[in-house]
Amino acid sequence: MKRLRYNMVVLFFLLLLFLAPGIAALLFYKNPAWLGEETTNKGHLLTPSVLFSELQKEPPSLDKALVKLSVGPKWKLILWSLKDCGQSCIVELDKLARIRLALGRHLFAVEPMLVLGPNTEQLPKKLMDALKEQGIHVQRLSKNEALLEPLLKNDLALFIANPDNYLVLAYDAFVKPDDVFHDIKQLVN
Numbered sequence: 265m266k267r268l269r270y271n272m273v274v275l276f277f278l279l280l281l282f283l284a285p286g287i288a289a290l291l292f293y294k295n296p297a298w299l300g301e302e303t304t305n306k307g308h309l310l311t312p313s314v315l316f317s318e319l320q321k322e323p324p325s326l327d328k329a330l331v332k333l334s335v336g337p338k339w340k341l342i343l344w345s346l347k348d349c350g351q352s353c354i355v356e357l358d359k360l361a362r363i364r365l366a367l368g369r370h371l372f373a374v375e376p377m378l379v380l381g382p383n384t385e386q387l388p389k390k391l392m393d394a395l396k397e398q399g400i401h402v403q404r405l406s407k408n409e410a411l412l413e414p415l416l417k418n419d420l421a422l423f424i425a426n427p428d429n430y431l432v433l434a435y436d437a438f439v440k441p442d443d444v445f446h447d448i449k450q451l452v453n
Contacts, residue, residue, distance in 0.1 A: 337427030346381030
């Protein structure tokens with residue numbers, strides 16, 4: 265009798281041992297809040313993602329050799345500046361160029377862009393030449409496009425857009441370059 269009871273207890277614990285992972289998985293599936301919300305991205309995830317209509321137009325190619333080396337669709341680093349591009353804008357553009365350079369062999373999978381508002385002044389030729397040299401495309405929104413864009417802010421902002429032209433991550437201006445690099449590196453890989 266004692267032997268039978270011992271065998272039943274062992275059988276119960278073995279059954280519990282094999283069913284526990286399945287029960288725990290079901291509980292966590294039904295209650296995902298129990299797991300916490302630990303994310304690895306440093307930027308603010310835009311949910312739902314926003315289609316950026318201006319990106320659907322292909323910017324003019326600045327260097328045909330670079331286009332030949334690049335393969336497939338590109339991720340985009342977008343500096344959003346609806347005001348004139350002042351000193352803070354230039355600092356942020358330099359940051360974009362350095363982030364892109366830090367990607368190493370994934371350099372050609374990322375395209376940096378500057379999106380200007382419709383009422384901004386023309387950029388100086390010296391700055392335009394520097395942007396061309398760094399591979400940064402400049403696009404100016406028309407007044408109609410500016411009215412249609414839901415993300416219009418008057419402040420500087422940085423966005424990451426996926427190859428399908430959806431803005432997926434947003435950053436405040438003056439974000440640490442390491443944070444943007446971390447996110448774009450993970451996305452490109």
